[in-house]
Each structure stands twice: as C-alpha cells, then as structure tokens.
Amino acid sequence: MKNGKVYPAAITIFGAKGDLTKRKLIPALYNLFTDNHLPPVFTIYCVDYLEVDEVAFKDDLLAGINEFSRNGIADEKKWNDFAARLSYIQGDFLKADTYLCLKGKLDAFEKQNKQNSTRIFYFATAPRFIEIIAEALYQQNLCNRDGLDRIVVEKPFGTDLTSAKKLNRFLGKRFAEKQIYRIDHYLGKEAVQNIMAFRFANYVFEPLWNKKFIDHVQISVAEQVGVGKRGGYYDSSGALRDMIQNHLMQLLCIIAMECPKEYESELIRDAKTRVLKSIRTYSTPQIFKNVIRGQYTAGNIDDAPRQAYRKEDHVLSSSDTETFVAAKLFVDNERWQGVPFFLRTGKSMPIQSSIIVVQFKDSPHKIFKDDIVPNRLIISIQPELEISLLFESKIPGLQMKLKPVEMDFTYQESYTETIPEAYEALLLDVLHGDATLFMRADQVEAAWKVVMPIVDAWKKYPAKELHLYKAGTWGPTASNAILKPYAKEWFRLSSRAEIKGK
Known part of the structure; x- marks a missing residue:
C-alpha cells in the first residue's frame, strides 16, 4: 500500500522447505488471506534447492497449517484458493539461474496485472546466505524500487558488533534503509x-x-x-x-x-x-x-x-x-x-x-x-x-x-x-511498509x-x-x-x- 493505493503483492520466501516457512510463515500468510488482509491480487514464490513435487510440497504446507495455525484445520475451499497462488521454485541460492527464473516470474506477474507490485523477499535461511541472496537481488534489479520492494531478514543479525556493522554496510550499499526489515518476532x-x-x-x-x-x-x-x-x-x-x-x-x-x-x-x-x-x-x-x-x-x-x-x-x-x-x-x-x-x-x-x-x-x-x-x-x-x-x-x-x-x-x-500470531502482524506491517516493530x-x-x-x-x-x-x-x-x-x-x-x- 502506498499513498492509499493497494498494489498486488509478490512475496518470495527463500528457504521454503525449512521449519520457519512451514510452522510460521505460511500459516501466518494463510490466516491473513482468510481474514481478507492480503491484497486481492497476490502470489507467493517459495524458493529452495531441494527438488520436490509441487503437489507434495503444497500438501506439506497444508499439514503445517493444520498443525500450527491458530485457526486449526484449514477450510478446503479457502486453502485451494490460497494454494493456487503458491509456486515452488527449485534453485540453488548460489546460482544466478535461480534469480533469473524468479525475475521472469515476477516480471510476468506484473505484466499480467498491468501494474507494479509490492515485492517482498523473506530470508528464511541460515545467516550465511543473507549476503549471497541480497547480492543476487541487487545484481538482477529485483529489489531496486525503494517505495515498493522490501527484504525481511531474520535474526541473528550478525554474531557480534563487527559482523553486524559489516552486514549493515553491505545491505546499506544495495538497499535503502526503509527497504530493510530486520524481524524480531517478539x-x-x-x-x-x-x-x-x-x-x-x-x-x-x-x-x-x-x-x-x-x-x-x-x-x-x-x-x-x-x-x-x-x-x-x-x-x-x-x-x-x-x-x-x-x-x-x-x-x-x-x-x-x-x-x-x-x-x-x-x-x-x-x-x-x-x-x-x-x-x-x-x-x-x-x-x-x-x-x-x-x-x-x-x-x-x-x-x-x-x-x-x-x-x-x-x-x-x-x-x-x-x-x-x-x-x-x-x-x-x-x-x-x-x-x-x-x-x-x-x-x-x-x-x-x-x-x-x-x-x-x-x-x-x-x-x-x-x-x-x-x-x-x-x-x-x-x-x-x-x-x-x-x-x-x-x-x-x-x-x-x-x-x-x-x-x-x-x-x-x-x-x-482471536489474537493474531506475531508473524501475522509483522508480515502485514511489511506489506504496508510500516517499520515500527522492526x-x-x-x-x-x-x-x-x-x-x-x-x-x-x-x-x-x-x-x-x-x-x-x-x-x-x-x-x-x-x-x-x-x-x-x-x-x-x-x-x-x-x-x-x-x-x-x-
């Protein structure tokens, strides 16, 4: 959302096969969807290096919602509507082909909707991949619109003061500070x-x-x-x-x-x-x-x-x-x-x-x-x-x-x-560009x-x-x-x- 306008949302999760995605992120996004908090037009790209069948991947995410969502078992029709917006991208974070594939999908999504989208890139990965993914996004111009594009970085943000400063400088050279959401679920x-x-x-x-x-x-x-x-x-x-x-x-x-x-x-x-x-x-x-x-x-x-x-x-x-x-x-x-x-x-x-x-x-x-x-x-x-x-x-x-x-x-x-989960509130804030809790x-x-x-x-x-x-x-x-x-x-x-x- 910018100046009152609701843009389509293109959400990319790096580390799609990890526990964080299954236990927290997808259940949170599904709850936001069922409560009508997501934009009418959105898509979610799930990126990981494992080669998996997309149907099996979605079934695994559904099992995560059924087990971990505050709302319990997912409604079949709502899940089908939500799952239709999910796509799995098999790709190595270290290879340029992964980001070229993602770029093609993001460009096609915006072309189909005939307007720009809010692009969110969630780093649900080990800390060693933060700089690798950030550099690739920068090189491919995937996150270069400071009013629309955002990255979300999980803790730990550095392992000490020196590494935190280094990471801040690294990200600061590639993105505006208002694009960087350092998340603390608490x-x-x-x-x-x-x-x-x-x-x-x-x-x-x-x-x-x-x-x-x-x-x-x-x-x-x-x-x-x-x-x-x-x-x-x-x-x-x-x-x-x-x-x-x-x-x-x-x-x-x-x-x-x-x-x-x-x-x-x-x-x-x-x-x-x-x-x-x-x-x-x-x-x-x-x-x-x-x-x-x-x-x-x-x-x-x-x-x-x-x-x-x-x-x-x-x-x-x-x-x-x-x-x-x-x-x-x-x-x-x-x-x-x-x-x-x-x-x-x-x-x-x-x-x-x-x-x-x-x-x-x-x-x-x-x-x-x-x-x-x-x-x-x-x-x-x-x-x-x-x-x-x-x-x-x-x-x-x-x-x-x-x-x-x-x-x-x-x-x-x-x-x-009902009380929303922490990740629901934080993801919605990222969508709205509100950095208060970050x-x-x-x-x-x-x-x-x-x-x-x-x-x-x-x-x-x-x-x-x-x-x-x-x-x-x-x-x-x-x-x-x-x-x-x-x-x-x-x-x-x-x-x-x-x-x-x-």
Whole structure:
C-alpha cells in the first residue's frame, strides 16, 4: 500500500522447505488471506534447492497449517484458493539461474496485472546466505524500487558488533534503509504491542513511570525447551546472543523509552535507540559481579528426563556455552538513573513464561503495620496475556487488617476477537511498509554495543563462574544474588495461582 493505493503483492520466501516457512510463515500468510488482509491480487514464490513435487510440497504446507495455525484445520475451499497462488521454485541460492527464473516470474506477474507490485523477499535461511541472496537481488534489479520492494531478514543479525556493522554496510550499499526489515518476532506479539498503548494512552501510570516511584524492573523469559535440534547453531551463540541481545533488550526499550511526539515509526525507533545508547557499560570485573551465566545439567521436566546441555546433539562435550543469563543493567538517563533493570532468560526451565514486573517503591506512609507489600505491576506475555496490578486492601471485618490483592486485565476475558500470531502482524506491517516493530541499523548496533563487553569478558575467561543448574529448575541460585537488596528472588509465573499470590 502506498499513498492509499493497494498494489498486488509478490512475496518470495527463500528457504521454503525449512521449519520457519512451514510452522510460521505460511500459516501466518494463510490466516491473513482468510481474514481478507492480503491484497486481492497476490502470489507467493517459495524458493529452495531441494527438488520436490509441487503437489507434495503444497500438501506439506497444508499439514503445517493444520498443525500450527491458530485457526486449526484449514477450510478446503479457502486453502485451494490460497494454494493456487503458491509456486515452488527449485534453485540453488548460489546460482544466478535461480534469480533469473524468479525475475521472469515476477516480471510476468506484473505484466499480467498491468501494474507494479509490492515485492517482498523473506530470508528464511541460515545467516550465511543473507549476503549471497541480497547480492543476487541487487545484481538482477529485483529489489531496486525503494517505495515498493522490501527484504525481511531474520535474526541473528550478525554474531557480534563487527559482523553486524559489516552486514549493515553491505545491505546499506544495495538497499535503502526503509527497504530493510530486520524481524524480531517478539515485537509482533499482541501483549508486547499493548505495552506501548498501556503506557502512553493511560495517564494514570505515566507520571509514576520514573526513578522517583519505581524501585526496579524485572524482565524474564523462561523457556521450557532445551536446544533440541539447534545444538550446532546454539553452541556458537548462547543465550546472550540468542535472547538478551534482541528479545529482552527490545522489551527493556519499550518499558524504558520516552513517549514519542506521535505514533510514527521513525520517532518510536529513535526513542528505543536512545534507551540502548544510555545503558551503562561495565568493566570486566563489573560484568562478573552483575551478569550471571549458567548451563543446564541433566534433570526432569514434567516428570520426563532431560539430558544435560553437553549431551545434546552437535554440542561439544566440553562446551562452556551459556544456556542461562541473568543481568542487572542501568539506563543512565534522567528518567531512570539508579533504577536497576534485571533481565533473565534460560532454557530447560520448569515452564514457558515471559513476564515483566515493574516493582514500585514502598509506601512512604507506614501507618498500617501489615502494609508490607509494595505495589507491583505484572505484564504477562505468556502463557497468559494479562496485566495485573498488586495493591493493598482492607480485609472485610471489624479490624483494620490489610491483604495484597490484584486487579486483572486478561485478553481472554475482555475480548472475543482471536489474537493474531506475531508473524501475522509483522508480515502485514511489511506489506504496508510500516517499520515500527522492526529493528533499524543503528538499533541493532546499539544493542550489540551493550552486550559486547560481556561477550568479550566471557571469551577471555571462558570457564570463569559458569554456574550449573539442573534442567527443570529456575536456573542457578547465584542469579538471586544480583537482585539484592531489591528482591530476594526472581518473580516467577509457575501457575495462575502464583500470580494471584495464593
């Protein structure tokens, strides 16, 4: 869409036989189609090097929709309409013939419709193919209209600051920045998008959103899964690169950013970048004091045995790669000076959960002896989409006794609409040319600058203070120490009863 005009869409997915395409991208595009969010005229080209029968390929995609789509089993008629727009292109990413074939199809599509189309090129591939595919698109003039053509690049965007800068320069010489969509699926989650609305559309909280009233913030993303089949990638990455540098750092930005003058993508991305540039840089001794790393050993999750990280496929038996990180960070600006932001993530933990806890300072008016629990705002991203406010209330009766209670907002109880998957929201934004939820080049580099001292310190001292924790636990006990004196332990969402304090 440009200047109100809806263009046909030509969507190309490189890496069409991968899990991302089957589990996320095609189900998301199918749901957008059935909900009438795609343009009336569109086509999807699926490119991969494997030689497969197109009917079998489409059957496999249908199986992915039936298994992974939020809407369940696909409607036969709608699927047939959707599948008619799908084409498989067998081609090697390294060979020019692949892109010449794609170019012919794209040109024919536009000629048939007698107008230009919005061209989207999704890199659902291993990172080593990003520059190869980008160069081919550039050489063949497939993505040269900066108002219509876009590329979508999955994380990891670089493996460190140097490689991120190199990749930014490489892409920047071939495409305009507004054509490059660096995708972080966490930013497409409904609950994450709602944080900005919650903060800036409700003035009751904004005056309290600063160092005068907030004691500390906890951002915790716990993963129940281990590394699974990703051992080869993960052992050269680790939790710091895989989760902290992107997902958790972006959540921190949304919590800490200043209110932009208007809801406009560049103003919002400017505000997030300023947060990243304000995060305090640690020396090596400070890193080992304020950042805890861990690795899971054998344990049990849901009564099922989980092997140790070092026993996982494609993981070195002597690996020092971290599967858990807990960090205390400070945003050194006027709003947040002195307020710690605690970030935690780990694999093979008891449950899958993503929560943000904003802990307010204790009441200065202690006239009640049992007024002992400070106000707390809990934003649950998963497993439940919920926002809760903890406050003190009088217990019914003849005596003045207090008890902490919670006011809850839950999506399930408040809305009848189904919640779109993150990739649905993000793909629709790419179609509309809205980059609000995507990382800009300077944001990526600013985030890497925050974590690079940690990466370098761990590289210099690979075995120093690597804390082991059993699979099925909440990580090494040493991670609780960095919370003091602000909290005794990390807030965790073991069940709905626990968030209620029952």
